[in-house]
Structure formats: C-alpha cells, structure tokens
Amino acid sequence: MMGLDLPRRLVAEGLGTAMLVATVVGSGIMATSLTQDVGLALLGNTLATGAIIVVLITVLGPISGAHFNPAVSLIFTLSRSLPKRDLGGYVIAQIIGGGIGTIVAHLMFDLPVIELSSKVRSGGAQWFSEGIATFGLVATILAGIRFEQKAVPWLVGLYITAAYWFTSSTSFANPAVALARSLTDTFSGIRPIDLPGFWLAEIVGAVAALFLFNWLLRPGSSSTVSSEAKL
Template sequence: MSTYDLTRRLTAEALGTALLVATVVGSGIMADKLTDDTALALLGNTLPTGAILVVLITILGPISGAHFNPAVSLVFALRREINSSDAASYIVAQIVGGIIGTIIAHLMFDLSAIQSSLTVRTGIAQWLAEAVATFGLVATILAGIKFANSSVPWLVGLYITAAYWFTASTSFANPAVAIARSFTNTFSGIRPIDLPGFIVAELVGALIGMILMTWLLRSQPDTKTQNRKARA
C-alpha cells in the first residue's frame, strides 16, 4: 500500500501517462520524419516506448503503483488492491494525462496541438490483437509482482516491446493511450470512431488475464506441513 496521499498518486498517474504518450506519439513523429520504411519507423516507435516504461514504472511505481492504464486500475480495483473511488480517480488522471502528452508531442514538433486521427484501426483481427496484448500485459504484471517484483519495470517494458511486433494492432493495450492517440493524425494515431472496439477488447483481455492469473498464481497449501501441525 502506498504511503503517498491521493493527490500525489493522481499526479504521478497523470505525469506518467503524459510522458508515456508523449514518447509514443513523439517517437512516431520522429520515426516518420526520418524514414519512409514502415518497418524501420515502427522499430523507432517501439524501442523508446519500451524504454520509457522501464523508467516511468521505476521512478513513479513507489508513489502510485504506476498503472498509467485504466485496464490495470480496473484489475487492481477488482482484486481489492485499490478502492473503487481511487481507481476511478486514477482513470480520469490517466486519460487527462494521456491527452496532455499528445499535445506536448505535437508542440515539440511544431504541429497543431489538437488533431483528429484518420488512421483506420478496426476489425476482428485488430480487436483480437488488442485483447491478446492486454491479456499478456495483465499476466506479466500480476506474475511479475508475485515472483519478481523488483523486475516488473523491465518485464513490462520488454513485454510491450515484444507485443508491438507480435500483435496486428501494435499493442495499444491501454484505453487511456488509445484515447490520447485518437487526438493525433500522425504515425501512431487511431480514428476516434475506432476507439470503442479497441477499448472493449482491451478491457475484455484485461479481465480474462486477471481471472486466469488469479487462479494460476494461487498456490496450494502444503498438506504435509498441515498434517504435522494438526498432529502437534
């Protein structure tokens, strides 16, 4: 449980999501400026995203838990590791922070602060990819916390780096990031009309990940030890 008050935790969530989105959008703009090769541009978008996640989770995790993602906050609320009121506040902070991150990225590259994306991202394959991406993210976080808590920043960063390439959607895996990316008509954008399908898929993937991992990570009691205690 964090020892920081709610105001500081919300600030950490907004700041972290803003910097995450600024990295996603900004690196996408930079990559698109530097090369016409789509694969190389995607690589230029992938590596900074994975790297910034390691940094942000390391420095802000002790304050807020470093969710930066409404799907993650929902999972922790359902697991009763954060109360529902705080989770709702986290989600608002994440969405606001994400939009601010998009605006900052645009201003850094001398673009219009607010845009509307025209990039089409829809269809069953894309939705399945988002469900799989978010499922894997939740699985990584929950198993990481249980078995290698200090390595969670690296686990999440590496997972997202991989998921950029093995999912058809390039792994948004985050409703706040998806919303923020609808405000940029650049390399990383998504049409606002395509948001509902992505968000639903992400939430479904997160819930399936929570259910499966909660079962998978529940260890069985040592029956031999229990029997010895009973005889004593």
C-alpha cells in the same frame, strides 16, 4: 504506495501517462521524419516506448503504483489492491495525462495542438490482438509482482516491446493511451470511431487475465501432494 495521499498519487498517474503518450506519439513523428521505411519507423517507435515504460515504472511506481492505464487500475481495484473510491480519480488522471502527452508531442514537432486521427484501425483481427495484448500485459504484471517484483519495470517494458511486433494492432493495451492517440493524425494515431472496439477488447483481455492468474497464482496444496507421494 497507499501510504501516500491521493493527490500526489493522481499527479504521478497523470504525469506518467503524459510522458508515456508523449514518447509514443513523439517517437512516431520522429521516426517517420527520418525514414520512409515503415518497418524501421515502427522499430524506432517500439524501442522508445519500451524504454520509457521501464523508466516510468521505476521512478513513479513507488508513488502511485505506475498504472498509467485504466485497464490496469480496474484490475487492481477488482483484486482489492486499489480502493474502489480511488479508481475514478486514477482513470481521470490517466485520461487527462494522455491528452496532455499528445499535445506536448505536437508542440515539440510544431504540429497543430490537436488533430483527430484518420488512421484506420478496425476489424476482428485488430480487436482480438488488443485483447491478447492486454491479457499478456496484465498477466506479466500480476505474475511479476508475485514472483519478481523488482523486475516488473523491465518485464512490462520488454513485454510491450515484443507485443508491438507480434500483434496486428501494435499493442495499445491501454484505453487512456488509445484515446490520446486518437488526437494525433500521425504514425501512432487511431480514428476516434475505432476506439470502442479497442476499449472493449482491452477490458475483456484484462479481466480474463485477472481470472486466470488469480487461479494460477492461488496458494495450492502442492506440499501436501508431495508429502503424500513420499509415503
């Protein structure tokens, strides 16, 4: 991945984030146009999101690493997998891509290009949920890369599909996607004023996962212990 030049990696990050957001926002709009059942609408939104994550990581991962998420890029920078000099470019590309994704979804459904959300997503339970959601996402990525790298697209897609349903926040787990979703006053939106709480929780959850899994995945002395036990 690092063998490719930075411009191509940034375009891949922007494109992937745009397609992810267009799917999240667009499937939410489609779902609510087809049913008044909120649970059924969320199910449609969930399945589309999980599916596109598998596709995007599979096809764009070899180009940029398929972060599509500032929290994930931060973790890879802290773990020295992404050069510090590239972090700013990745985050900017993800933010721009996310905004474009919202605009594309709105244009497909003949809505205003940008419409700030009025959907309330605030409070301790939602912030805690975002921390847990992002912790789980980063844990899935780090352990997946270590033990079953080829399965990472499916692992991440399935994790997000599950996290939509076991978190009260419906698992944004992504600062760039959260920002993009503040630009749509539809099913998947979030009020701009609620963003700081989500961002802080997402970063804290991601860093906590990095520290824990750096310890969990660190090569240990199990072989030495096993040898001693046989004596």
